Amino acid sequence: MNRLKGYFNALAKYRYLLEDLISRDIKVKYRRSVLGLVWSVLNPLLMMMVISAVFSHIFRFEVENFPIYYLTGSTLYNFYSESTSSAMTSMTGAGALIKKVYIPKYIFPLEKALFAFVNMLFSMIAVVLMIFILRAPVHWTLLLSPIPMLYMLVFCIGIGLILSALSVFFRDLLHLYGVFLTALVYMAPIIYPMEAIAGNKLLVTVVKCNPLYYYIDYFRQLVMKGTIPGLTENLICIGFAVVFLALGLWVFKKCQDKFILYI
Amino acid sequence: MDNRAVIVRDVEMHFNMSKEKIDSIKEYLIKFAKRQLFFEDFVALKDVSLDIEKGDVFGIVGLNGSGKSTLLKVISGILKPTKGSVEIRGTVAPLIELGAGFDMDLTARENIFLNGSVLGFPRQMMRDRFDEIVDFSEMREFLDVPMKNYSSGMVARVAFAVATITRPDILIVDEILAVGDFRFQEKCERRINEMMSGGTTVIIVSHSIEQIERLCNRVMWLERGHIKMIGDKDAVCNAYKES
Numbered sequence: 001m002n003r004l005k006g007y008f009n010a011l012a013k014y015r016y017l018l019e020d021l022i023s024r025d026i027k028v029k030y031r032r033s034v035l036g037l038v039w040s041v042l043n044p045l046l047m048m049m050v051i052s053a054v055f056s057h058i059f060r061f062e063v064e065n066f067p068i069y070y071l072t073g074s075t076l077y078n079f080y081s082e083s084t085s086s087a088m089t090s091m092t093g094a095g096a097l098i099k100k101v102y103i104p105k106y107i108f109p110l111e112k113a114l115f116a117f118v119n120m121l122f123s124m125i126a127v128v129l130m131i132f133i134l135r136a137p138v139h140w141t142l143l144l145s146p147i148p149m150l151y152m153l154v155f156c157i158g159i160g161l162i163l164s165a166l167s168v169f170f171r172d173l174l175h176l177y178g179v180f181l182t183a184l185v186y187m188a189p190i191i192y193p194m195e196a197i198a199g200n201k202l203l204v205t206v207v208k209c210n211p212l213y214y215y216i217d218y219f220r221q222l223v224m225k226g227t228i229p230g231l232t233e234n235l236i237c238i239g240f241a242v243v244f245l246a247l248g249l250w251v252f253k254k255c256q257d258k259f260i261l262y263i
Numbered sequence: 264m265d266n267r268a269v270i271v272r273d274v275e276m277h278f279n280m281s282k283e284k285i286d287s288i289k290e291y292l293i294k295f296a297k298r299q300l301f302f303e304d305f306v307a308l309k310d311v312s313l314d315i316e317k318g319d320v321f322g323i324v325g326l327n328g329s330g331k332s333t334l335l336k337v338i339s340g341i342l343k344p345t346k347g348s349v350e351i352r353g354t355v356a357p358l359i360e361l362g363a364g365f366d367m368d369l370t371a372r373e374n375i376f377l378n379g380s381v382l383g384f385p386r387q388m389m390r391d392r393f394d395e396i397v398d399f400s401e402m403r404e405f406l407d408v409p410m411k412n413y414s415s416g417m418v419a420r421v422a423f424a425v426a427t428i429t430r431p432d433i434l435i436v437d438e439i440l441a442v443g444d445f446r447f448q449e450k451c452e453r454r455i456n457e458m459m460s461g462g463t464t465v466i467i468v469s470h471s472i473e474q475i476e477r478l479c480n481r482v483m484w485l486e487r488g489h490i491k492m493i494g495d496k497d498a499v500c501n502a503y504k505e506s
């Protein structure tokens with residue numbers, strides 16, 4: 001009990017560091033670009049135009065409001081890929097620091113997840129913008145969309161902790177993970193609708209094993225359908241988040257004392 | 264109540280000294296198959312036990328590679344000892360390398376706050392004492408310049424000013440008094456002296472035996488990770504100079 005209290009005290013002491021690191025990342029990311037933060041909104045919009053152009057003319061999926069369908073999926077996917085892949089390099093990136101000063105090490109992957117979360121909030125502006133531009137139906141449930149985002153934040157923190165710890169010892173993971181992320185785009189219904197793969201039993205199983213599927217589906221129900229997911233959906237999302245966070249904390253705690261010798 | 268600030272008991276620090284670092288799974292498997300994986304265990308510290316009383320100025324001397332910096336890192340919590348325990352009573356300010364927390368793309372103003380939070384200082388305190396830090400470093404003119412345009416001496420000034428803004432219970436100093444021009448060095452030494460008279464426990468590593476004799480009251484001599492001698496400064500310093 002006392003140890004738990006100690007952890008929370010440490011987190012409170014270092015919350016300024018967390019804030020400063022996030023604001024540093026934002027500043028460094030948009031330094032010297034004329035549009036700055038606007039890119040967080042513009043980038044997903046431009047990507048959406050490319051994908052919509054390709055997939056509504058060449059492959060033709062029967063999806064209502066395809067641009068929004070794609071944008072909702074890609075917003076969450078981008079959050080996942082950004083937070084986990086930057087968490088992966090966070091420990092090696094912080095090498096100079098943790099060799100000189102004592103800082104709780106989990107701060108670094110945690111900060112990357114939060115930074116990606118902030119970026120996702122900006123991308124949400126793009127989603128709302130598109131809903132109005134395309135005159136798609138506006139549902140009040142849109143206001144509930146922070147719920148799946150927060151579930152997913154916990155999930156991403158867990159994955160980030162695991163990856164950041166393991167990649168200290170095996171740098172190969174960095175290269176491998178890039179490939180995995182590309183595969184992941186197709187292992188979740190981001191570009192295509194679920195109906196399009198209904199014939200392929202194997203792919204359906206793969207997609208249903210993918211935690212991202214549940215978060216994206218939850219999010220789309222709120223934004224596009226105006227329905228509130230039931231208890232089962234909530235429990236699945238929370239379940240994945242809690243299991244991976246616990247696993248992440250355990251792996252990280254096991255490895256963290258050896259980091260400094262390998263960085 | 265005893266009066267100890269730092270208690271180090273039977274500390275042992277091992278490093279896996281493989282000739283090259285194993286960073287990839289392929290290398291790992293090859294080495295594993297050849298059974299070369301766990302070779303050359305390097306012992307940086309062995310059976311180190313010491314007590315430092317509150318208010319002591321404790322010096323550590325020894326040749327390069329004798330484990331001085333490793334011991335400082337163990338005491339400040341950066342490294343976790345392989346065996347043994349370290350107990351610290353009070354807050355620690357490590358001056359192990361100045362400017363470690365700086366991001367060279369940010370300006371000095373932003374870096375002062377960033378470095379403050381790296382050291383765990385509250386935001387409000389940093390705001391209150393911002394001017395004091397800037398005045399001490401004498402860098403007001405260049406506050407909004409990205410730090411990559413600073414010279415190393417200028418970086419060191421800012422870093423020292425931030426790190427010593429609080430009165431820590433324990434100050435750990437590793438060879439940093441050799442930065443900046445002579446005037447700034449004097450200023451740094453004055454500030455450390457001020458802290459000592461304020462009751463701060465100081466642990467110093469230095470190759471300058473004169474500096475150790477001038478500042479410390481107790482000295483430890485490390486040799487190849489063992490304590491060769493520990494005690495009163497005159498006795499240890501004389502023995503060290505004769506060796």
